[in-house]
Amino acid sequence: MLYQLGVKLMAANLISYVPGVLQEVREFKAITTAENPEIDSLDLAIDKTLNNQFIGTLDSYGCARWEKILGIKSLDTDTLQERNFRILARVNEQLPYTYRSLEERLADLCGKDGYSIVMDKENYVLKIKIALSAKKNFTSVSELLDRITPCNLILNVSLLYNTWDMVSGMTWEEAGRRTWNQLREEAI
Secondary structure (H helix, E strand, O other): OOEEOOEEOOOOOHHHHOOOOOOOOHHHHHHHHHHHHHHHHHHHHHHHHHHOOOHHHOOHHHHHHHHHHHOOOOOOOOOHHHHHHHHHHHHOOOOOOOHHHHHHHHHHHHOOOOEEEEEEOOOOEEEEEEEHHHHHHHHHHHHHHHHHOOOOOEEEEEEEOOOHHHHOOOOHHHHHOOOHHHHHHOOO
16 A cells, blocks of 8 residues: 555555466455455554544544543534644643743643733732634633642633734724624634
């Protein structure tokens, strides 16, 4: 079988593994023709198993197994990508203990510019705002932060809504096509 970056280019052809002298024998042709579909299905099962070893390539079966192992409840409306993200967030869970490692974790989950973080050291308040581009992951991120931040900090997690500076570059015509809530709560 030939592969290119995990994509099968050619199905199994067992007759090619038989010595050339026997390839024209009717019985060998019949046997290899009958076994080709079995080998193909075995190959697909192996690919599926290998893909389910890595969180980025999980299918629904793999997600269900990881969710059961990690005790994650998935919603019926969750996409495969959202389920993969939730699993990845739980697997990457470790107590950060440092501000820098917390920033790295947020950058991994929300993207480099997908969050803002402010630490009020005098009042022990940690304010984290998640960008609207990572809005679908808000619940997973806030649950993760609730588990990994120290208990002596007051955790304030919210969405980083659009401000006037962000939408001021729009023309009135562009802005008029949206409601105030859309201007405030949609990634622009």
